[in-house]
Amino acid sequence: MTTALPDLWTDWCSVTGVPAGRIDEATVSRFVQQVQPSRAVLMTLRRRLAPKDPPAPAWPRGHREDAGSLQRLIRRGTAIIQHPGTHWVFRLRLRRILFAAVLLAPRSHGGLGLDRSGALGLRSDSMRELRQWIGIAEDPSACPACATWSWLDVIGTNSGWSHSSVRVLGHRRDEVGSAHRHLRPDPNPDWHLSIGLLPAMDRWGWIDAYRSMHPSSLSAVISAAALLLDGPEPAPAPVPAAAAMPASPRRQMSHEEEEQILKRADELTARVEAILREFDTGR
Template sequence: MTTALPDLWTDWCSVMGVPAGRIDETAVSRFVQQVQPSQAVLTALRRRLAPKDPVAPAWPRAHREDIGSLQRLIRRGTAIVQHPGTHWVFRLRLRRMLFAAVLLAPPSQGGLGLDRSGALEMRPERMRRLRPRVGVAEDPASCPSCATWSWLDVIGTNSGWSHGSVRALGHRLDEEGTSHRHLQPDPNPDWHLALGMLPAVDRWGWIDSYRSMHPSSLSAVISAVALLLDGPEPVLAPGPAAVAMPAGPRRQISREEEEQILKRADELTARVEAILREFDTAR
């Protein structure tokens, strides 16, 4: 049902010779300057200006205008993936979460802006067509195209190899360095044979080869995305590169503060893991 236009607007349009049904920013601005309408009238007109279908409707609402949220999410997720203490099944689910984020995030952030059904119904043929639209970040650890490459590696391994191969891939960390993974050829092009691009991953690491996850599971993944975006930075795994970096001037953190930071980061990681685990189908 179409809501009637405010009488004040239609009267003004009649006087000014402006088509009442053609509502744009220029006409509304003139209307506001000349008539000074009530907030209710202005809200009714603004509602007509707003697009009927929001950009990236499945992306967490609080981060749709946050231009860096997808890259920040990928960086935080990658930090957990790269931590040697991360369980290999959780690592697989994290890679799937980052791929789902690429499907759902606004195009302005490097994502594809799909709704929930579009993500769940994604098939290899469409992924091949849309893949060139996925964004690229300067840092490989924050790069949407690299996150896509890594999950397609998992899907391809699951389609063409054994569960042992998937497990080995789950244990493997990304190589450190400045090169982008997505610039390399796909290591497992068998992802083209997959029936679903967002399958369930059960607690033993078995990946469903025949259907996508349940919509409620995708909702859980989106909840995990929001949680990771809103929480503290995960704890990075110690490495030679971190040790070699020169120490800059910084505020000294007490042992108690450091313990609190580590505790909060560990709690966040545990909550994300619990969310991703809870809704995956048991085998």
Template sequence: MTTALPDLWTDWCLVTGVPAGRIDEASISRFVQQVQPSRAVLSTLRRRLAPKGPAAPAWPRDHREDTSSLQRLIRRGAAIIQHPGTHWVFRLRLRRMLFAAVLLAPPSQGGLGLDRSGALEMRPDGMRRLRPRVGVAEDPASCPSCATWSWLDVIGTNSGWSHGSVRALGHRLDEEGTAHRHLQPDPNPDWHLCLGMLPAVDRWGWIDSYRSMHPSSLSAVISAMTLLLDGPEPAPAPVPAAAPMQASPRRQMSHEEEEQILKRADELTARVEAILREFDTGR
């Protein structure tokens, strides 16, 4: 049984002259930018786009059928990136991990579905060709295209600027708001000159400009993805104390319960950081 195409899609196709049956990443990206459809509509289109055979062999096996896993991973990784207590080198590694996730995740989730070799052998010309296929999410904090934009900013800065510029970028947090970063021009187009799209990042934040990480290091990155997907939500960033509010009739979380949740989240973050640090030797 074939699922009917969403009315919003067919109406848009009628107006723009795009054949309704031609569902590809370029058309979907244009549709998202012009119409901003709901997640349900976008998921329906991506299911039609998904290949019939096995896809995304490097993506964590238990999450291949979970259509929200890529966006959930990006959202959780972004939460750690946005935490002011995150070390700047760990923040760079997290941005690389989210970019690797985009390369490896199934196309039905907004990824490119590459295997390990395809991800490690990716070069700028291939990224330019495949980038329009990267998915777009409604929430910028979960958006595969925004995660891609952010990592290309990092390796572009590393290619064309000083290590101090890379360090400053590692310290920088994403601007809060509703605007998608990927709709802006690339701030550092020198990523076109890079020789490896998934380079090693050593303990001091130096990024290898000449080659991608070792396959065993990518396997460690995938393990960190799985840990982040299977674990609890990362600890939220601290917020300024607000004025006391009127008591709610709903059950309030005790201080001990809140501490336990935050402890579990901090332990998860520490384990992800340890995995990325231990195997990030570059060779």
């Protein structure tokens, strides 16, 4: 017999926006601090604790113990996505990289902890069930749930519209601001019709709605993710000049230093793009 969830827990979840089924140590600890439930309620929740996180064997080995690595990867990938000089096809590939990272990262990092075959074989019905477990970051540019929302928008557009619509989406950058995209309804719910959620994509940006990426392509995606994690910070997108404000004296970066930093960032972007281009499929 399954024990019903305590009303105090479900009421707290509805107020805080936490899915009632997400019963893990971190969430229960937060609940205890805020509500101070009775011992009976706490024991009921602990009997329903979520199973131990899956091992996430495909996540880069050097970052499996780094709980902030997924958010850092998404933030760095988003910086390249937001740069106006990023080619639209590369922008789509980056969105796919970030979504794949969410699938592969450990749950303690905000991911789903899937292995390679689980990620390649993931179907829309399973995604609907697993989506509630995807982590949420304070910063939208580093948020796993927002990265998921953006990629589902791409494959939903690919399923329900034309390649030209996908191209328009590839040219689009995320809105700058504090709003989380994942809080909005899915703009293209046709992603439910996708056979696989990690489809193959060729060098011209055509997305194959009927074929998942090859395992070797997923290996390239994982290598690109590791490169983003281990490399320098990508070059930030240029921003409009703001009105001058008084500021305390600080060290001024020389032109040579700035050029060197931007050069390293450009080299990182080029290396990631080269890894992905190696596994392009012709049409």
